[in-house]
Amino acid sequence: MTENQEERHVEYGEEERVPEHSGTNHSMAIGFYIAAIVLIYGVTIALAGLFSSGQQINANIGFNVNLWWGLVMVVVGCIILGMTFASPRRRAARREQQQQG
Amino acid sequence: MGKLLNLAFLQEPLIEVNESWLDYFIIAVYFVFVLGIGAVLRTKMRTSEDYFLSGRSLPSWITGLAFLGANLGALEIMGMGAGAATYGIMQSHYYWIGAIPAMVFVALFMIPFYYASRVHSVPGFLKLRYNEATRGFNAILFAIFMLLLSGINMYAMALVFQLLLGWSLTASIFLSAAIVLGYVVLGGLSSSIYNEVLQFFLITLGLVPLVIFGLIDVGGISGLKEAIAKPEFFHAWSNTGTTDNPFAVQWFYIVFGLGLVQSFGYWCTDFLVVQRALAAEDLAAAQRTPLIAAFPKLLYGVLAIFPGLIVLAVLPRVATEDPNNAVPYAMVHYFPSGMLGFGLTALLAAFMSGMAGNVTAFNTVWTYDIYKPYINRDASDRHYLNMGRIATVAGVLLSIVTAYIALNFTTIINYVQVLHGMFLAPLFGTFLLGMFWKRTTGWGGFTGLVAGTGYGLITYLITLDEGLGASMARAFFAWVVTLAVTLAVSLVTQPKPDDELRGLVWGLTEQKEAREEVWYKKPWVLAVTVLAITVALNIYFW
Numbered sequence: 179m180t181e182n183q184e185e186r187h188v189e190y191g192e193e194e195r196v197p198e199h200s201g202t203n204h205s206m207a208i209g210f211y212i213a214a215i216v217l218i219y220g221v222t223i224a225l226a227g228l229f230s231s232g233q234q235i236n237a238n239i240g241f242n243v244n245l246w247w248g249l250v251m252v253v254v255g256c257i258i259l260g261m262t263f264a265s266p267r268r269r270a271a272r273r274e275q276q277q278q279g
Numbered sequence: 280m281g282k283l284l285n286l287a288f289l290q291e292p293l294i295e296v297n298e299s300w301l302d303y304f305i306i307a308v309y310f311v312f313v314l315g316i317g318a319v320l321r322t323k324m325r326t327s328e329d330y331f332l333s334g335r336s337l338p339s340w341i342t343g344l345a346f347l348g349a350n351l352g353a354l355e356i357m358g359m360g361a362g363a364a365t366y367g368i369m370q371s372h373y374y375w376i377g378a379i380p381a382m383v384f385v386a387l388f389m390i391p392f393y394y395a396s397r398v399h400s401v402p403g404f405l406k407l408r409y410n411e412a413t414r415g416f417n418a419i420l421f422a423i424f425m426l427l428l429s430g431i432n433m434y435a436m437a438l439v440f441q442l443l444l445g446w447s448l449t450a451s452i453f454l455s456a457a458i459v460l461g462y463v464v465l466g467g468l469s470s471s472i473y474n475e476v477l478q479f480f481l482i483t484l485g486l487v488p489l490v491i492f493g494l495i496d497v498g499g500i501s502g503l504k505e506a507i508a509k510p511e512f513f514h515a516w517s518n519t520g521t522t523d524n525p526f527a528v529q530w531f532y533i534v535f536g537l538g539l540v541q542s543f544g545y546w547c548t549d550f551l552v553v554q555r556a557l558a559a560e561d562l563a564a565a566q567r568t569p570l571i572a573a574f575p576k577l578l579y580g581v582l583a584i585f586p587g588l589i590v591l592a593v594l595p596r597v598a599t600e601d602p603n604n605a606v607p608y609a610m611v612h613y614f615p616s617g618m619l620g621f622g623l624t625a626l627l628a629a630f631m632s633g634m635a636g637n638v639t640a641f642n643t644v645w646t647y648d649i650y651k652p653y654i655n656r657d658a659s660d661r662h663y664l665n666m667g668r669i670a671t672v673a674g675v676l677l678s679i680v681t682a683y684i685a686l687n688f689t690t691i692i693n694y695v696q697v698l699h700g701m702f703l704a705p706l707f708g709t710f711l712l713g714m715f716w717k718r719t720t721g722w723g724g725f726t727g728l729v730a731g732t733g734y735g736l737i738t739y740l741i742t743l744d745e746g747l748g749a750s751m752a753r754a755f756f757a758w759v760v761t762l763a764v765t766l767a768v769s770l771v772t773q774p775k776p777d778d779e780l781r782g783l784v785w786g787l788t789e790q791k792e793a794r795e796e797v798w799y800k801k802p803w804v805l806a807v808t809v810l811a812i813t814v815a816l817n818i819y820f821w
Contacts, residue, residue, distance in 0.1 A: 204472070205337050212477050215312050216484070219305065219621055226301055226617035239492050244617045247488045254484065265338050 209262025217255035224248025296442060296611050302620025309481075309624045314465050316473055339564040339800075341476060343571025346555040348475030350572075351482050352633035353435035356583060356626060358691035360606035363587025364598040365690055366525040366747065367512025368820050370587070373692075374580030375515075376538040379573055379813045381546040383806045385556075386569040389547055392714070394562050395790045396782045401548055401706070402648045408713045408783045410721035411652075413728060417706065418648035420732065424702045425641040426674060430681025431691050432634035433459070435603075437682065439626050442607050452682055456675050459634050463671055471636075472558060478628050483575070485610070485625035486582040492613045493589035506592035515820040528748025536751030540758040541699050544707030551636055563795040563802075570805040577812055602690050634678065642670040688745055696750035697739060704754035705731025708761030712769075717784045719765060720772040727765025734760045 227245025337345075362370040401421065406414035436459075437451035444451070497503050504513055511518055511525060518524035519533060526533070546552070546569075556568035583606075590605040590612075591598040597608045610622040646667045655662070688694040709728045712719045735757040742749065781787045795801050 205341060208337075208341055208473050208476055211312075211316055211473055212480055215308070215477060216480055218308060222301075222305065222308075223617045223621060227615075230615075239495050239613070243488070243492060243613070244615055247484075247618055250488075251484055254480070258480075261340070265340070 205265070206262060209258060209265075213255050213259040213262065216251055216258060220248050220251030220253075220255055222248070224252060296445070298443060298619055299616040301617050302443075302623065305617070305620035306624050306627065309628060313474060313477075313628075314462075317465060320473070336560050337472070337558050337564075339559055339567040339571055341472075342555050342559045342564065342568040344479045344575070345472045345475040345558070346552060346568050347572040347575050348477070348479035348482075349471075349552045349555055349636075350576075351478060351579075351629055353432045353630045354691060354695050355579070356482065356486070356629060357435045357438070357603055357606055358431075358695060359579075359583035360587035360590070360609075361602040361604075361690035362692040362747070363584040364591045364602045364605045365587075367507075367509065367588070368515050368584065369512075369524065369526050370692075371515055371580045371584050371816075371820060372526075372533055372537060374576060374583070375813050375816055376533060377542045378546070378576055379809060380538060381542040382569045382573045382576065383810060384543060385546050385553070386566055386573075387802060387806060389553075390556050390566045390569065391562065391790045392785060392788060393553065393557065394565055396788045400550055401710075402644065404713070404783065405709070405724070408780070409709075409719075409724035413709070413721065413725040414648065415653065416725065416728060418644050420702055420706075422641055422644045422649060424698060425637045425644070426677050427681050427684070427698055428695070429634050429637035429641065429674065429678040430683075431685045431694060432630045432637060433678045434682040434685050435691065436627060436630040436634065438604055439607055439623055439630070442604065442611065443623060452679055455630075455634075456679060459631060459638065460672065460675050462631055463635050463638065471632075472555065474628075474632055475555065478625075478632060479575070481621075481625035481628055483582070485622040486586065486606075488618065489606075489609055489613060489622065490582055490585045490589070493586065493593075493609060496613070497589060497592050503588055503592050507588065512588070512591075513820070515817060517821050522748070526748045527746055528751055532748060532751040532755060536753075536755035540704045540707060540754045541696070541751065544703040544710075544754075544758075545699065548703065548706055548710055551640065562791060563800070566802050567795075567800060567805065570802060570809060573805075573809045577809065577816065580816065638671055638674040638678065641674040642667050645670045645674075693745045693747060693750070696747055696754075697745055700750045700754035700757060701732060701735035701739060704757040705735065705761040708758045709765065712762065712765050713784070715785050716769075717777065717780055717787060718769055718774050720769045720774050722772050723765045723767075723769030726768045727761045727763075730764040731757045731761030 223244050225248070227242045227248055230244075359370055359373060362373070402414050402418050405417050433452060433455050436455040437448055440446060440451040440454055441448055444454075446454070494500070494503065497506055504510070507513075514524075516530065519526075519528070519530040522529055528536075556565045559565040559568055586609045587598070587602075587605045590609045594608060594612060598605060601608075607623065607626060610619060610626075614622050646663055650666055650670075651658075651663060685691065685694045688697075705728050708731055709724050712727070713724055735753055738753055738756075777787060798804060
């Protein structure tokens with residue numbers, strides 16, 4: 179790559195390719211952030227279903243929409259939490275294996 | 280607790296909204312989280328590497344979901360629901376033929392290229408590959424395109440507020456404008472990947488119960504068919520031998536206009552989406568990103584389409600008089616207070632971040648690709664920073680105008696497809712030739728892009744045909760015109776030397792082979808699986 183090209187290269191917002199960063203573990207942080215909000219919503223909605231009749235006005239589906247979907251969201255929140263914990267460990271184990279192999 | 284709200288703006292309300300403090304609480308929790316994480320991350324994100332790419336450290340399941348989250352906006356949710364209520368199951372072409380093949384192509388061919396090359400933005404690529412004129416022309420078009428798109432997100436957001444608060448559309452539009460400005464100013468965008476993954480979960484968790492409960496209510500797919508009583512609404516392909524189908528278009532334009540030109544144009548050039556793949560931890564994970572996103576995208580062919588069909592079955596007046604509102608109306612119809620707040624939060628989140636993304640893209644292109652090179656070349660950094668701020672406010676205000684333009688179209692999807700045919704189809708031609716044919720010259724690219732865009736614009740203005748089939752055909756021919764003119768002009772003008780094209784043209788860019796040991800993570804395994812499911816779905820809904 180010529181010097182001239184390198185200059186033009188920098189001109190175009192490609193500074194995002196600079197390798198250094200703050201070192202924040204974004205992967206863990208994203209997992210916790212999503213899990214927290216999904217769990218809060220799941221618990222709130224499930225409780226709403228538990229303490230009110232939870233039946234919608236327009237159609238009769240036959241079960242308590244708030245309660246059941248709130249519980250599904252709690253389960254999803256727990257799965258996200260589990261993946262967040264498991265994924266870096268699995269990857270660390272794999273990296274070790276590759277180094278040994 | 281619950282108060283009954285009539286929608287005062289209609290003489291006879293289409294639907295009654297039954298919301299309570301709980302729903303407002305759920306919406307408030309969302310804003311606290313989003314602005315809170317924005318504030319925390321702003322202190323931690325020191326470099327743009329952090330900001331855009333989260334330190335290039337993410338596993339592919341996170342980048343895959345962010346990739347799809349960035350794609351889920353007003354168009355994908357409200358637009359597709361509206362389209363399904365108007366055109367039936369044919370609307371699923373926008374997911375299956377109109378997204379999956381392009382996503383597989385991006386994963387297999389474009390991501391390794393983007394990873395190795397210097398291509399990270401469209402105007403940047405056009406200037407390096409072609410010339411200054413091509414960059415300038417594209418920058419102006421892109422700025423207009425962003426404002427026109429931003430208007431739909433604004434309009435979609437206003438529709439939700441109108442439904443929830445019972446205000447007039449104009450008042451709801453101004454409220455949406457104020458909220459988006461606040462979101463951008465308070466740093467809501469500094470957490471883009473965080474919010475895109477969140478958005479994916481919110482929208483999916485909001486739409487899945489809507490489809491499940493709706494189908495239970497109407498008695499499954501057979502009950503749905505019976506209630507709608509329009510057999511042509513349940514065939515995706517079998518009526519496309521002629522134009523006697525809801526889209527009024529033949530299969531050729533669905534496959535080539537939509538499946539090839541419009542879809543590949545969108546997925547290859549939309550760097551708001553592609554950038555998510557580049558945030559992955561290594562090349563193999565980056566390559567896997569669009570493939571992982573393709574699986575939930577398949578599911579969205581059902582999740583976004585069926586609410587529209589369910590509304591058509593249970594609330595036929597809504598489906599014919601106000602199709603854009605099909606999805607929020609279905610939520611009001613099926614969700615009790617609590618779930619309703621959650622569902623509407625998911626919609627608001629998608630529209631707000633979509634609009635903030637459009638406005639910020641407008642601000643960047645205006646300030647650095649138009650204002651700086653052509654209007655005021657040598658000003659201080661502070662000056663450009665202030666210009667960017669003014670552009671953000673101006674962008675939001677102009678979006679109010681474009682929101683009213685969007686209002687004049689039958690559905691949101693008709694509007695977007697008209698825009699895609701004019702803006703994306705020619706650009707895709709220019710991109711493709713520039714990337715794969717090193718003989719393409721600077722002026723060849725420029726004249727081709729101008730001719731293709733001009734063709735799209737003029738044929739639209741002459742016919743004013745906003746039908747989806749017409750847009751597919753227009754996109755296809757605009758692309759053909761771009762290719763033909765670029766080829767012809769390139770052959771009579773001077774090509775660039777190979778040295779200048781390294782990192783920009785396929786054959787002249789060294790790419791590393793991504794190594795992936797685990798069999799189920801191999802790109803071709805994922806690609807074949809997702810394509811096989813796509814074929815199966817198309818046959819099922821034939």
